[in-house]
Amino acid sequence: MSPETAPPLxxxxxxxxxxxxxxxxxxxxxxxxSKYYPGILxxxxxxxxxxxxxxxxxxxxDAESPMAAPDVIFGPDDENFQQFLVLRGEEExxxxxxxxxxxxxxxxxxxxxxxxxxxLRDQYMSFQKKRVAEVDDxxxxxxxxxxxxxxxxxxxxxxxxxKRSQRRSNFxxxxxxxxxxxxxxxxxxxxxxxxxxxVIYPVEKKYVSTPSxxxxxxxxxxxxxxxxxxDDVKLPTxxxxxxxxxxxxxxxxxxxxxxxxxxxxxxxxCRKATFLAASGVFTFLVHVLISTQFPKQQPELMLQSSQxxxxxxxxxxxxxxxxxxxSPRWEIPLMAERICDYLTDExxxxxxxxxxxxxxx
Amino acid sequence: MEDPSxxxxxxxxxxxxxxxxxxxxxxxxxxGLIFGHVSHIAPTLTDDSPNSTSSATLIATITGFFCSxxxxxxxNSSGRVDPVLLRRLVLAQAQAQSPSAHLLGWFSGRRKxxxxxxxxxxxxxxxxxxxxxxxxxxxxxxxxxxNPSLVPSLFLLFASPITDQTIHTHExxxxxxxxxxxxxxxxxxxxxxxxxxxxxxxxxxxxxxPFPNLPFELxxxxxxxxxxxxxxxxxxxxxxxxxxxxxxxxxLEVGSLSRLMGSEAANYATGVxxxxxxxxxxxxxxxxxxxxxxxxxxxxxxxxxxxxxxxARSAALE
Numbered sequence: 001m002s003p004e005t006a007p008p009l010x011x012x013x014x015x016x017x018x019x020x021x022x023x024x025x026x027x028x029x030x031x032x033x034s035k036y037y038p039g040i041l042x043x044x045x046x047x048x049x050x051x052x053x054x055x056x057x058x059x060x061x062d063a064e065s066p067m068a069a070p071d072v073i074f075g076p077d078d079e080n081f082q083q084f085l086v087l088r089g090e091e092e093x094x095x096x097x098x099x100x101x102x103x104x105x106x107x108x109x110x111x112x113x114x115x116x117x118x119x120l121r122d123q124y125m126s127f128q129k130k131r132v133a134e135v136d137d138x139x140x141x142x143x144x145x146x147x148x149x150x151x152x153x154x155x156x157x158x159x160x161x162x163k164r165s166q167r168r169s170n171f172x173x174x175x176x177x178x179x180x181x182x183x184x185x186x187x188x189x190x191x192x193x194x195x196x197x198x199v200i201y202p203v204e205k206k207y208v209s210t211p212s213x214x215x216x217x218x219x220x221x222x223x224x225x226x227x228x229x230x231d232d233v234k235l236p237t238x239x240x241x242x243x244x245x246x247x248x249x250x251x252x253x254x255x256x257x258x259x260x261x262x263x264x265x266x267x268x269x270c271r272k273a274t275f276l277a278a279s280g281v282f283t284f285l286v287h288v289l290i291s292t293q294f295p296k297q298q299p300e301l302m303l304q305s306s307q308x309x310x311x312x313x314x315x316x317x318x319x320x321x322x323x324x325x326x327s328p329r330w331e332i333p334l335m336a337e338r339i340c341d342y343l344t345d346e347x348x349x350x351x352x353x354x355x356x357x358x359x360x361x
Numbered sequence: 362m363e364d365p366s367x368x369x370x371x372x373x374x375x376x377x378x379x380x381x382x383x384x385x386x387x388x389x390x391x392x393g394l395i396f397g398h399v400s401h402i403a404p405t406l407t408d409d410s411p412n413s414t415s416s417a418t419l420i421a422t423i424t425g426f427f428c429s430x431x432x433x434x435x436x437n438s439s440g441r442v443d444p445v446l447l448r449r450l451v452l453a454q455a456q457a458q459s460p461s462a463h464l465l466g467w468f469s470g471r472r473k474x475x476x477x478x479x480x481x482x483x484x485x486x487x488x489x490x491x492x493x494x495x496x497x498x499x500x501x502x503x504x505x506x507x508n509p510s511l512v513p514s515l516f517l518l519f520a521s522p523i524t525d526q527t528i529h530t531h532e533x534x535x536x537x538x539x540x541x542x543x544x545x546x547x548x549x550x551x552x553x554x555x556x557x558x559x560x561x562x563x564x565x566x567x568x569x570x571p572f573p574n575l576p577f578e579l580x581x582x583x584x585x586x587x588x589x590x591x592x593x594x595x596x597x598x599x600x601x602x603x604x605x606x607x608x609x610x611x612x613l614e615v616g617s618l619s620r621l622m623g624s625e626a627a628n629y630a631t632g633v634x635x636x637x638x639x640x641x642x643x644x645x646x647x648x649x650x651x652x653x654x655x656x657x658x659x660x661x662x663x664x665x666x667x668x669x670x671x672x673a674r675s676a677a678l679e
Contacts, residue, residue, distance in 0.1 A: 033472040064389035066673040069438035072480045082483040083543045102439035
């Protein structure tokens with residue numbers, strides 16, 4: 001066999017996993033455990049995204065018997081996860097449980113490994129949720145009870161000792177399930193593009209009079225970063241005594257304002273898009289037309305009021321705005337930023353223009 | 362159920378070396394069973410160390426093992442233990458292991474992996490330690506009303522480093538699976554050798570050898586030939602002793618053992634030399650036998666491996 005390859009049956013499992021797993025998964029390391037054929041890869045370290053971080057699990061196949069089910073070695077801190085899995089497996093007759101998949105392993109079905117990893121990750125999520133629920137902290141219990149119904153929440157418990165040798169558990173929680181894909185129709189992204197809110201509640205020794213504010217951070221998926229800089233979003237301030245269920249609507253609103261509201265886009269050639277935008281109470285549409293010379297040439301913009309109409313009853317439109325500041329050498333975020341700045345100014349001009357008594361044709 | 366905690370795991374150097382040898386010469390991953398006993402050792406009284414107020418300890422001593430040479434020898438891929446396969450293995454080992462040995466647990470060896478129990482290993486240990494049919498008593502238990510019994514809960518893990526290293530080639534770790542907590546507790550392994558540090562072990566040593574009892578008076582003299590019945594019994598005994606002696610030496614007659622005792626002990630040196638010589642001959646003939654059969658096994662294994670690859674490749678092509 002050629003050097004450094006996985007046996008075909010194992011390779012099929014891995015390929016299916018890498019191409020069909022709904023979340024980000026990578027193979028960080030692959031190596032051979034075979035004594036006689038050191039070129040046959042049968043051990044793999046998978047890096048699976050979880051709670052804005054990653055979990056690393058070793059998948060141990062056996063080159064000697066490629067038709068057998070693999071074994072899994074979890075991370076050094078996840079010893080209790082095995083316990084959770086095994087005990088849970090005993091009480092449930094679940095057809096989807098990892099135990100069941102391993103029991104009925106069919107090496108000819110390339111979906112098996114993906115199903116196993118997916119199921120294990122789901123169980124890992126429940127495991128972390130259980131650990132968080134066991135934390136003895138009133139604020140945390142309250143926060144969880146009020147937001148638990150939201151979808152897409154992942155939790156993680158991390159314990160650490162800070163400088164004052166005070167034990168502190170960090171509980172991370174992800175909110176926000178805004179699916180940007182829906183906002184940009186026909187986008188080419190394979191994975192759902194999302195913006196996450198990372199919330200870390202420091203849990204310190206008990207009897208602290210007021211619980212400290214959680215640490216908040218917005219994180220976006222990698223592909224989204226190229227068109228939208230999440231770091232520029234200013235988070236609404238966290239008021240003392242606030243809870244997450246109160247905070248989230250503010251945040252959602254401010255994020256939606258950041259984005260404008262795309263109304264229409266040309267999904268095939270991606271040359272036209274229309275957004276709904278607002279400047280104070282003035283609501284208007286922005287039509288963006290991207291020429292074939294893009295990005296050498298800046299996109300053409302046209303504003304259209306949704307509140308002002310001319311004598312014929314048609315909405316008032318601006319002329320094509322082709323003079324926006326532009327350089328093809330700019331980084332993409334800078335291009336977007338300059339267009340936004342330009343639009344902010346132009347919106348005021350346009351509003352003034354709309355409010356002028358309309359000249360009769 | 363009460364779940365006493367094992368404090369230490371003891372194994373003789375040769376036994377550990379032999380386990381590592383089996384692991385490192387195997388084709389792939391291996392598993393197997395561990396036999397031995399758990400004994401209660403009272404604290405040794407040492408005058409010169411006042412802080413050694415250690416309480417009594419429970420030591421698991423590994424006296425033997427069985428290596429299956431492959432994996433899944435008594436469980437399936439999700440770690441479920443097959444009681445029939447397990448019983449068959451344990452029964453097959455009953456002859457080879459010393460009569461006082463119980464099934465202590467199992468071991469797993471896998472090349473180039475992290476030295477942490479895997480999901481399957483956790484499941485197998487969990488299943489083994491929750492099997493009520495496998496309990497065994499503690500040797501010389503502490504005085505008290507309760508005499509807790511133990512379950513096969515020992516797990517020895519062997520691995521080799523993920524990246525090849527010149528000196529450090531094998532790693533091992535012992536765990537005690539606590540059935541009550543459903544978790545592994547790492548335990549230190551004490552390698553037992555002869556020396557003052559292992560005084561406590563001597564107290565618990567029970568000699569155990571297949572070597573026959575030396576017949577002190579063995580005279581098949583012409584004078585007692587007519588005492589038929591007794592003589593027949595005696596002959597039968599001689600034959601039995603002879604066959605036992607043949608297990609450890611070759612071509613040595615039971616009768617000649619008398620040279621080591623009684624009046625003939627003057628020739629002691631020659632007698633012992635003779636015995637050792639015959640023992641060496643026996644070992645040599647065993648070695649040749651093992652060599653020949655190993656060659657055949659290897660040949661068969663190579664053939665099997667080729668067939669497996671072929672099967673796997675054709676399965677993937679379908």
